[in-house]
Amino acid sequence: MMTELPLDQVRTLLAAVDEGTFEAAARALSVTPSAVSQRIKALEQRTGRVLLLRSKPVRLTESGEVVVRFARQVARLEQDAAAELGLPESGEPARVSVAVNADSLATWFLPALTRIGRTGRVALELHREDEEHTTRLLRQGTVMAAVTATPAPVQGCSVRGLGRMRYRAMASPAFAERWCGGDGAIGALLRAAPVVVFDRRDDLQDRLLRELDPAGTGGGVRHHVPASESFLDAVVAGLGWGLLPELHVAARGVRGQLRDLVPGRAVEVPLYWQQWKLDSPALAELAGEVVRAAAQALGEQGVQGKQRADGA
Amino acid sequence: MMTELPLDQVRTLLAAVDEGTFEAAARALSVTPSAVSQRIKALEQRTGRVLLLRSKPVRLTESGEVVVRFARQVARLEQDAAAELGLPESGEPARVSVAVNADSLATWFLPALTRIGRTGRVALELHREDEEHTTRLLRQGTVMAAVTATPAPVQGCSVRGLGRMRYRAMASPAFAERWCGGDGAIGALLRAAPVVVFDRRDDLQDRLLRELDPAGTGGGVRHHVPASESFLDAVVAGLGWGLLPELHVAARGVRGQLRDLVPGRAVEVPLYWQQWKLDSPALAELAGEVVRAAAQALGEQGVQGKQRADGA
Incomplete structure (x- = not known):
């Protein structure tokens, strides 16, 4: 049923959430605000759920979060398939959205992503969030992967340990x-x-x-x-x-x-890496770089800490 | 009328907003969650307005923001008066809450506040927020002063230019x-x-x-x-x-x-300093340090920039 959600309506919902208001979404999509409103209403009638709270900025309901996560996962798969088929780039680089805690971002995390980012094939979108709360962004579908403080997997996600x-x-x-x-x-x-x-x-x-x-x-x-x-x-x-x-x-x-x-x-x-369970080469490459960087940084650190404790 | 708001009810509202849930507010105040709920309901009946949305975390309505700003300003004045009268410290240091944009925090802002913070008489509470959006925290009463991108004063606030x-x-x-x-x-x-x-x-x-x-x-x-x-x-x-x-x-x-x-x-x-219009020595001291640090840092920078532009 989910795959029968009309793509233009789903994209409009995404734009409203990303941009914050119907007006801004309309500008981003080059349509009128009333078209934005109508498409979202149509999507709500089709799903039989309220998807969006009309606050400023607009906010997703729980049902809305499910639809948005689905939409972003489809976009990810679509980009992977296009890359694999060697189709000409749509002009849109693959967006890699990751939530990371501030201290990781300030220390070991960025070099891993910079290597991927410099290839020019992906656009990095980092979200800085408390490691206790990155899972929320994952559950909402705002990010496709996150550094978390908990090994309990968010629904639809896989988990790997990163170190301490x-x-x-x-x-x-x-x-x-x-x-x-x-x-x-x-x-x-x-x-x-x-x-x-x-x-x-x-x-x-x-x-x-x-x-x-x-x-x-x-x-x-x-x-x-x-x-x-x-x-x-x-x-x-x-x-x-x-x-x-x-x-x-x-x-x-x-x-x-x-x-x-x-x-x-x-x-x-302890830090963990959680990501959507998708067979996506881009996600796998990302996870590989992050796990390698963590092993190196958090591993070296462990040794240093031990030496210091022994020698102090 | 505002001054007839019972202080225990107002403090309970503050605690709920600061802690995020009735349970956490109850722990902070050492009362039961149902006492928290009752006090807030009583305050809403007295003001005739809904003050708090019972979401997770709880959120203030616009009327709630007015009450909270009032409460924090009263607390500020109370602390100033106690200090001026030489009353023994209540154990609670004066809380200085300021919103600042990330780039200012990373460069010129912190040394100014560190000087004040090291006196031990105040507790700094910095909020990192986009300079376009720090005014929102000021309007909500979350902070008593802010570095903003706009010279248009928030209601009840004074404005000074800081430089560019x-x-x-x-x-x-x-x-x-x-x-x-x-x-x-x-x-x-x-x-x-x-x-x-x-x-x-x-x-x-x-x-x-x-x-x-x-x-x-x-x-x-x-x-x-x-x-x-x-x-x-x-x-x-x-x-x-x-x-x-x-x-x-x-x-x-x-x-x-x-x-x-x-x-x-x-x-x-261009950056501006906005603060509550209160005759508060603590606020005045804070403003003095910030304006001095800005003049020095953003002034020096101006000269450097000019030299570079001339010499390039």
């Missing part, structure tokens, strides 16, 4: 002196100190505190700095302590400007 | 050779070349193309890389051309790895 990002509790030497130089367990000292967190959803620092100081309550001043580079800069500048990815500290060459506050103790975040 | 971010069309030498080495106007060459854009809303690159090649249509492959550092990394790696902030290129020391594709031509984005 290792974080260490770091601060500037002056900050460490002031807040962690006194008597007392490090957990209690850290709990009282100013801390830098990524945003409201970031509980990585709290997780460490709960491990180090399970009985403690309350906490120090919390600063929210929602960008990986600025987060690292803020910790180096002495705004607070924070959990920094070992990879990032090494890549930026700022290890000498930081103290490891809890030596030998890393917080590890 | 200057962007240049850059690419790797190999990319420049391949895509811009041939015959033809630079506008047409750039239009056909792969381009890196920040996200779907970023039309900075398109703006330059419209100026250089007004009659042109279509375009090359578009890659979306939604993080300032990764955006710069992607351009350096040769994924596409892109508009890079002069400040960022200088700070990262990658000028030697990049070609200026349109020498003497910078795209300028």
Whole structure:
């Protein structure tokens, strides 16, 4: 039944979601806004479901998400088939949409995609999202693959392990002196100190505190700095302590400007690769590059971390 | 009338919005979820308006936004008054919530706030948002100040000019050779070349193309890389051309790895500082630091840009 959905109507739905409003979708498709409205209404009558909330920007209903995911998967297969048949390019390069967490994007992820992107055959569309929430974009059909924090597969997706990002509790030497130089367990000292967190959803620092100081309550001043580079800069500048990815500290060459506050103790975040279960060469190539880059970066990191813990 | 809104009900509304669900708000306030629900219902009856959409996460209605902005402004004034009276700190540091665009956060913005943050008297809460859309957070009352792209004041806010971010069309030498080495106007060459854009809303690159090649249509492959550092990394790696902030290129020391594709031509984005009109010392201090940092960074940049344009 799904394959009987008229392609122009499905494309119109996609355009409305991508562009945010009927007016913008109309411009993108070179039709009138009322044509956009009519096509979507027709698609809703055909499926017997409300697909789109007419908010600003428009939003998909759960049924709408199913249709959109279907449409994007068909587009992917269509592009693969055209490439395999050696058909002339439609002018539209294959769009590779991937959701990735900020710290991965700031460290190991980009080089893998850059290799694919430079071939000129694909257009990369990265979405930066918390690793706990990338699965939502996958479920909605916004992306065809994602770096996630969970191995539980989204429906219709396959899962592979990527390795672990290792974080260490770091601060500037002056900050460490002031807040962690006194008597007392490090957990209690850290709990009282100013801390830098990524945003409201970031509980990585709290997780460490709960491990180090399970009985403690309350906490120090919390600063929210929602960008990986600025987060690292803020910790180096002495705004607070924070959990920094070992990879990032090494890549930026700022290890000498930081103290490891809890030596030998890393917080590890396992990462997974989830992608649509489709027999698509483009997706397979993408997965290959990402898994290889992760193995190299997160593997090397593991060894470094071990050496450091042994030598510290 | 507004001041007769019971403070516990208003605080409950704030907690629901900040935490996202009634359950999380209940945990944060140490009450039951049904108490949260009752208080919000009572506040809605008192105001005669629906304040909150019971979605996941919950969302404010327009009336809800007014109440929340009012509540946050009262909290700000209360903290200022307590500080001025020399009252003992409540344990809660003053929260300074600011919306800022990604490129400002990656370049000139953070040092200004770090100085304030390190005093230990305030908790910084930065929101990273497109400069065209930071005004929305201001209007909603989510932030008390914002770096915006528009001088049109949000209701209840004052505006000051900060200067201009200057962007240049850059690419790797190999990319420049391949895509811009041939015959033809630079506008047409750039239009056909792969381009890196920040996200779907970023039309900075398109703006330059419209100026250089007004009659042109279509375009090359578009890659979306939604993080300032990764955006710069992607351009350096040769994924596409892109508009890079002069400040960022200088700070990262990658000028030697990049070609200026349109020498003497910078795209300028004027930035403004908007903040609540409140007689608040904390806000005034914040504004002072930000305006000073902007004058220094965007001023120096202006001089550099001029020298470069003259010397190129």
